[in-house]
Amino acid sequence: xRFPVNIDxxxxxxxxxxxxxxxxxxxxxxxxxxxxxxxxxxxxxSGFSRDNIFQSSAHxxxxxxxxxxxxxxxxETHKVNAIIxxxxxxxxxxxxxxxxxxxxxxEEPYITNAIAQVDYTLFYNRGKTQVKGAGIGxxxxxxxxxxxxxKYMVAGNVADLPSNPNGVIIxxxxxxxxSLNVGDNITISSSYGVSKVLRIVGIFTFGNxxxxxxxxxxxxxxxxxxxxxxxxxxxxxxxxxxxxxxxxAYVQQLQTITEYTVEDWKTTNADILxxxxxxxxxxxxxxxxxxxxxxxxxxNILSSTISQKIDDIAILKATGFASKDVIVIFILEALIMxxxxxxxxxxxxxxxxxxxxxxxxxxPVGYFPITYEWSxxxxxxxxxxxxxxxxxxxxxxRASHVDPVDIFRK
Amino acid sequence: xxxxxxxxxTQGIGxxxxxxxxxxxxxxxxxxxxxxxxxxxxxxxxxxKSTLLYVLSTMDTSYEGELEILGETVSGKxxxxxxxxxxxxxxxxxxxxxxxxxxxxxxNVMLPALKLGRYSYEEIxxxxxxxxxxxxxxxxxxxxxxxxxxxxxxxxxxARALINDPAIxxxxxxxxxxxxxxxxxxxxxxxxxxxEYNQTIIAVTHDTDFAKASDRTIELADGKIISLDKKxx
Numbered sequence: 001x002r003f004p005v006n007i008d009x010x011x012x013x014x015x016x017x018x019x020x021x022x023x024x025x026x027x028x029x030x031x032x033x034x035x036x037x038x039x040x041x042x043x044x045x046s047g048f049s050r051d052n053i054f055q056s057s058a059h060x061x062x063x064x065x066x067x068x069x070x071x072x073x074x075x076e077t078h079k080v081n082a083i084i085x086x087x088x089x090x091x092x093x094x095x096x097x098x099x100x101x102x103x104x105x106x107e108e109p110y111i112t113n114a115i116a117q118v119d120y121t122l123f124y125n126r127g128k129t130q131v132k133g134a135g136i137g138x139x140x141x142x143x144x145x146x147x148x149x150x151k152y153m154v155a156g157n158v159a160d161l162p163s164n165p166n167g168v169i170i171x172x173x174x175x176x177x178x179s180l181n182v183g184d185n186i187t188i189s190s191s192y193g194v195s196k197v198l199r200i201v202g203i204f205t206f207g208n209x210x211x212x213x214x215x216x217x218x219x220x221x222x223x224x225x226x227x228x229x230x231x232x233x234x235x236x237x238x239x240x241x242x243x244x245x246x247x248x249a250y251v252q253q254l255q256t257i258t259e260y261t262v263e264d265w266k267t268t269n270a271d272i273l274x275x276x277x278x279x280x281x282x283x284x285x286x287x288x289x290x291x292x293x294x295x296x297x298x299x300n301i302l303s304s305t306i307s308q309k310i311d312d313i314a315i316l317k318a319t320g321f322a323s324k325d326v327i328v329i330f331i332l333e334a335l336i337m338x339x340x341x342x343x344x345x346x347x348x349x350x351x352x353x354x355x356x357x358x359x360x361x362x363x364p365v366g367y368f369p370i371t372y373e374w375s376x377x378x379x380x381x382x383x384x385x386x387x388x389x390x391x392x393x394x395x396x397x398r399a400s401h402v403d404p405v406d407i408f409r410k
Numbered sequence: 411x412x413x414x415x416x417x418x419x420t421q422g423i424g425x426x427x428x429x430x431x432x433x434x435x436x437x438x439x440x441x442x443x444x445x446x447x448x449x450x451x452x453x454x455x456x457x458x459k460s461t462l463l464y465v466l467s468t469m470d471t472s473y474e475g476e477l478e479i480l481g482e483t484v485s486g487k488x489x490x491x492x493x494x495x496x497x498x499x500x501x502x503x504x505x506x507x508x509x510x511x512x513x514x515x516x517x518n519v520m521l522p523a524l525k526l527g528r529y530s531y532e533e534i535x536x537x538x539x540x541x542x543x544x545x546x547x548x549x550x551x552x553x554x555x556x557x558x559x560x561x562x563x564x565x566x567x568x569a570r571a572l573i574n575d576p577a578i579x580x581x582x583x584x585x586x587x588x589x590x591x592x593x594x595x596x597x598x599x600x601x602x603x604x605x606e607y608n609q610t611i612i613a614v615t616h617d618t619d620f621a622k623a624s625d626r627t628i629e630l631a632d633g634k635i636i637s638l639d640k641k642x643x
Contacts, residue, residue: 319496
């Protein structure tokens with residue numbers, strides 16, 4: 001093969017110093033493998049925890065927030081001090097003209113789907129046993145499209161709810177406590193004193209004890225009846241967007257079409273997100289430190305190579321090679337080691353990911369949530385190369401400063 | 411002699427060493443060298459002859475005065491500019507530092523030409539073979555450089571010095587490390603290069619036989635030229 005002369009020289013150095021090349025490459029390989037593995041770990045787990053969030057909360061929700069009573073006197077008047085007792089003045093949680101608002105939200109270009117929902121508080125009764133719970137009234141087929149509830153059904157089918165006006169889907173926890181099954185009847189009473197006997201058409205398990213022990217789904221008009229409200233009563237609109245990471249902008253835009261509170265999932269789940277961020281930062285700093293260590297190996301090996309080859313460098317410079325040629329030669333060597341090491345590292349990382357993805361964690365997690373994410377492969381590859389080039393640049397620069405006269409006169 | 415025949419000229423070259431104390435190692439060096447001349451620099455140890463050679467070689471750039479090679483002023487050029495000038499116009503033969511040990515002899519000879527890039531890879535290979543042939547080493551061409559004897563390595567390094575057909579070939583004690591048989595071979599080659607190929611040779615030596623074989627000998631003492639054409643009896 002005919003390469004430019006600098007590549008030719010670098011190639012010869014690499015081939016003749018095979019053992020050193022391999023040690024350096026393996027150093028990089030380990031660093032890159034661990035970097036890829038740890039970041040895939042974090043990525044997989046973050047994805048899992050986000051899926052968990054989206055199984056019950058939409059990207060954006062619109063609801064009427066509680067309003068506190070205002071002082072009767074304007075704030076500026078200081079002559080009289082009115083002592084008041086601020087109280088919640090919200091008489092109803094309903095959104096006014098929800099149909100219109102829902103249509104408006106759905107017409108926004110960044111909204112993928114939006115649904116109306118009625119929340120209410122209830123008790124599940126069987127004999128003398130009473131279990132407190134939270135009821136949700138929705139159009140189940142739209143709701144399923146949004147949250148993929150069918151995935152969590154352990155008995156029955158979500159499609160049976162819309163076709164059965166007296167149907168209810170309950171959580172596995174409630175079903176167990178009250179020893180109920182699909183097809184059984186259950187008495188549900190709301191906090192407004194409305195009591196109904198409903199037929200169980202399905203049972204779900206989210207793997208989240210709090211939800212499984214309390215939540216149930218009914219048709220939206222059943223929920224409205226529980227609240228003694230008419231068919232226009234809706235207290236929350238949920239909407240999914242094109243990009244859940246960009247909800248801040250969407251919230252601002254939605255706020256221009258409605259005066260109700262618009263809240264995105266990040267606000268609702270701030271606690272989980274801050275945990276995710278903490279874990280992500282930890283993983284990134286550990287894996288980056290390991291990568292830096294790998295860079296140090298390259299640095300070390302190239303430094304000793306250059307000390308050994310100082311006579312050769314002097315000869316190259318005497319015969320007309322410029323300083324930048326010397327830099328190019330040694331950076332190329334670092335780059336070759338980097339490419340070999342990074343490639344091995346990605347393979348090694350893939351093996352680690354494969355092993356962990358077959359470890360069963362049990363519970364709702366199942367197999368460890370780790371995935372082969374190509375963007376992380378790309379990131380590891382680029383970082384691995386950048387690191388080796390940087391680690392190679394320092395000794396290469398030193399080599400380029402070798403003064404041949406000093407060497408020849410020794 | 412016409413001025414265009416002058417390949418190298420120095421004007422008031424002086425140089426100091428600063429460590430451990432300031433010391434003037436070269437003082438007001440003025441001479442010129444003609445094309446095809448076989449010149450030797452002699453002098454006692456510490457007379458500044460090697461220092462002068464490295465100034466002439468363009469590798470050492472910290473000196474005062476002016477150096478002109480092939481009519482071009484070299485003083486004040488950047489190190490990359492003088493690298494490229496060396497690459498084209500100056501060939502080197504050293505006393506101890508011969509070849510890149512990891513490369514074949516052929517590759518060692520080819521490297522300066524590959525750097526220059528005047529010919530294609532195949533042509534350079536062909537030319538390198540011819541240079542090795544002149545030096546009687548064609549059969550060793552593909553051997554790794556470190557596997558050759560000292561005399562053979564020195565001859566390969568002469569072939570390398572010749573590869574770009576430089577105007578000037580410089581040697582720092584080119585026979586200093588060789589036995590008399592190999593030293594004789596090197597003399598003969600240098601003489602031949604000057605005579606047949608009209609190349610200029612400038613070599614530092616303390617070998618009297620070598621100096622006698624040259625066209626002209628400049629003698630230095632304490633950093634000054636004491637004779638521009640030393641005669642041996």
